[in-house]
Amino acid sequence: MKHLSAPNRAGAAALLLALAGCATTQPAATTTTSTPAPAVASSTGGRSINPQDVDRSVSPCEDFFRFSGGNWLKNNPIPAYASSWAPRNELNDRTQATLRRILEDAAADRAAAPGSNRQKVGDYYAAGMDSVGLEKAGLTYLKPELARIAAVKDRPGLLSEIARQQTLGTGAFFRAGVAPDRKNSSVYAVNMSQGGLGMPDRDYYLKDDARSKTVRTAYITYLTNTFKLLGDAEATAAAKAATVVRVETRLARASKDRVSLRDPYASYNKMTVAEADKQFPNLQPSALLKRNGLGAAQEVIVGQPEFFREVSAVLKEEPLQDLKTYLSWQLVSSVPAALPQAFSDEAFRFAQVQSGAKQQPTRWKRMLAATDGTLGEAFGQLYVDQAFSPAAKQKALDMLANIRESMAEHIQTNTWMSAATKQEALKKLSALRVKIGYPDKWKDYSALNISRESYLKNVLAARQWGYQQNMKKFGGPIDRTEWSMTPPTINAYYSPPMNEIVFPAGYLQPPFFDPEADDAVNYGAIGGVMGHEMTHGFDDSGRQYDSEGNLRDWWTPADAAEFTKRAAVVGTQYSAFSPLDSVYVNGKLTMGENLADFAGLTIVYAALQKQLDKQYGKGNRPLIDGFTPEQRFFLSWAQLRRQNIRPEALRQQILTDPHSPGQYRTIGPLMNMPEFYQAFGCTPGQKMVRPDAERAVIW
Incomplete structure (x- = not known):
């Protein structure tokens, strides 16, 4: 699964x-x-x-x-x-070798027709592989998003930024999207579910066993060092790290554990959008959905109502500046590979504590995985032609x-x-x-603009495109070809x-x-x-x-x-x-x-x-x-x-x-x-x- x-x-x-x-x-x-x-x-x-x-x-x-x-x-x-x-892993190595040839061939083709799948695949991979360009760009392409967060002056402005971060795929506070209604699978429904944590499980915030403490300590180091890379002094970075951990710990306490999440009935709580506004007044789901193109939705399926009640409380009770710090962290920590190498190094050091891996995979492997995750059906046809015959099918x-x-x-x-x-x-x-x-029906990427200007711009553009593609499903027939x-x-x-x-x-x-x-x-x-x-x-x-x-x-x-x-x-x-x-x-x-x-x-x-x-x-x-x-x-x-x-x-x-x-x-x-x-x-x-x-x- x-x-x-x-x-x-x-x-x-x-x-x-x-x-x-x-x-x-x-x-x-x-x-x-x-x-x-x-x-x-x-x-x-x-x-x-x-x-x-x-x-x-x-x-x-x-x-x-x-x-x-x-x-x-x-x-x-x-x-x-x-x-x-x-x-x-052995099969993955062989598959990666095939995909690398396909991607490098596309990246070398500067004559690919503008707007074609080949151009987009080649430019996405090439931009990601341009480590010199990433270092030179520094935070240039991230600063507009950080500035938007910094410019938030009040709670309504904060809600607008949370809505935007949903479209950017940062993971701030919760997850939301369109999927088949689990009790009426012939129609699409709006779903909202718990999220917003930077560590991989709620228990790391709540337990005091040696393993949890080790991961938590490494997370605080990751936070502090990343804020320093963003320009903060040591004391300021440490204070911001403590703020993020405090906010995320509140979310963790309200989150259901993984066993509880396996109960599909417990995670199905359909309510009107008006009722959601009453239950979660400081989140204002109706306004959030309207901002993100789902104003027509009359109902929403809330996975964990108690979690969203806590989100609503957090949005009211936590200082505005602290919530902005949390949003900044969620943004930055979602795109380390699109920033200078020092950001990826910090992310890997935290991942090391969890996985035990001794070194980071080479950049081409990471960019191959990223390109597949973003444009996989654009070059998947070439892979299929080489690796999967009609007889095998x-x-x-x-x-x-x-x-x-x-x-x-x-x-x-x-x-x-x-x-x-x-x-x-x-x-x-x-x-x-x-x-x-x-x-049988390949994905249409025509509305997604990709260039070699900036890998980060490509990542964020692809996320926004993917979010809009998901939103467009609402009100339409179930796509069983997807x-x-x-x-x-x-x-x-x-x-x-x-x-x-x-x-x-x-x-x-x-x-x-x-x-x-x-x-x-x-x-x-x-x-x-x-x-x-x-x-x-x-x-x-x-x-x-x-x-x-x-x-x-x-x-x-x-x-x-x-x-x-x-x-x-x-x-x-x-x-x-x-x-x-x-x-x-x-x-x-x-x-x-x-x-x-x-x-x-x-x-x-x-x-x-x-x-x-x-x-x-x-x-x-x-x-x-x-x-x-x-x-x-x-x-x-x-x-x-x-x-x-x-x-x-x-x-x-x-x-x-x-x-x-x-x-x-x-x-x-x-x-x-x-x-x-x-x-x-x-x-x-x-x-x-x-x-x-x-x-x-x-x-």
Whole structure:
């Protein structure tokens, strides 16, 4: 739900659930199965499984994470610029090499037609790469925005500036935007949700454990040094830093934690704009919406009313100058890469405390990511032409159709779900939309002006353009052609209001997807992702949306209670996982992703069996590098989730990420699957085998 892979600080709250992926390897002489081994042996397949990565000193039935990729973990230390290293990073390096060629070619083309996508892509990337120009410009292009904030003389002027900062994507105070109404997904609604924090989680402001104190201290240093770069003396900069932390701490206290935010009903509070004005009088939502082109809106969905009541109080109670200091910080801290290098260095030093990375990624990598995030569909077509063939797209569609069929069969044969709930579930599955590779309708950038004059001007112009594009949706039909990820993105998502799963071309590459690999490998790799995203529609949050994408309870009370009971078993299992001393996985925060892993893997395994039956019949399935197809399926799943991660980044992940660490995404589902036990000959008492009474079974 990733997640979108990198959410904009000020973007509207997007209801997306994203996933990460997995990769392995030599004849499995030490593994056994409880069924006769196939007679056919081969070493010609296995393009995504590397037998040399398997650590045969570890039993697959004791620790499959280490068995499947222990040698890879030993031989792939984390690069200095990274906080973790996994097969996704290796694919990202290859993808970046392709994209860099495309971008540098566009940047070198000074004859590109003015206003064309090629001109915009080339100029955006070139301006970002012009480090000499950035140093020479200094704060020249930032000063007009800082001056606007400094010129605010009263509370009405402050509200005008807050409205402007929404269009600039700075993230000040809250997030607002247009998205499908979650209880009536056929229309767009205005949504407002909590935000405004400079640190990645509310707990860093509120807790006094050593980790929180360390991050908080680093944040204060980041604030102080940045204000000094803006021209303030040491004492003034320190005072401003304290002001920002005080204001943000008030917002943090009023913010819901990440577990609470997973409840879609609790975050759906529709009210008239007039009522919002009454509840949040010092924010004046009606005036804010009017300033930003949404004056026609009669209603607004407020994610966290108690948070906005606190925002209203902050706007009344805090000194005007302090609120201006906060706005200045939100602006500057949202654009460090578009300022002189010293600003990026300060931002990186703060990020280092959270991630443990030793050095900043090179500028071309950062500018490549920025260009993709801003103009990704403008050059995504060129990437698709080079990296994703029509044949690959068709194979992916065929796999998805087989997995959907398997999911339908699991629903139909479910033993604890009533006929009425099954009918609704099948209806939702049938209505599921699938998007593969790239959009059918490419984004139109004609209204966005990009030049080589200033990278900061380009960044702010792109944000304002993106905000206006979002505002234009209001009152119009739902755009079901839109993508929330660019074609080169190495990720995937499920959208509950759209009831759709989306797989960009960037993810459909080896080792995640290889049209030349055998089915067992592809089903264990990208198939696991497909099953994961598909079953997000039926996890603890996604199941609360119906076939049309509306937030509606379609479960019988008995079925809902049984689902909750079974899901709680998963939560208990993951909350017991501890990757570091005194650090435990949050089974409630990671519930949706864990359930999608559980259900997705079960469904995809069954889909693979059907595929193998078609290809080989019930027997005589080939060994490849000494592994049966079933073993290769589980190896493929595990190897794409192997990961080396720095302790700082691991602590950060457990606090903020709805995905469990890679090692537990690997073993968590398998410990509950008899199919895994059978594939590797595991027996009761071994660590990878949960007793029947403790096993989690959803579908």
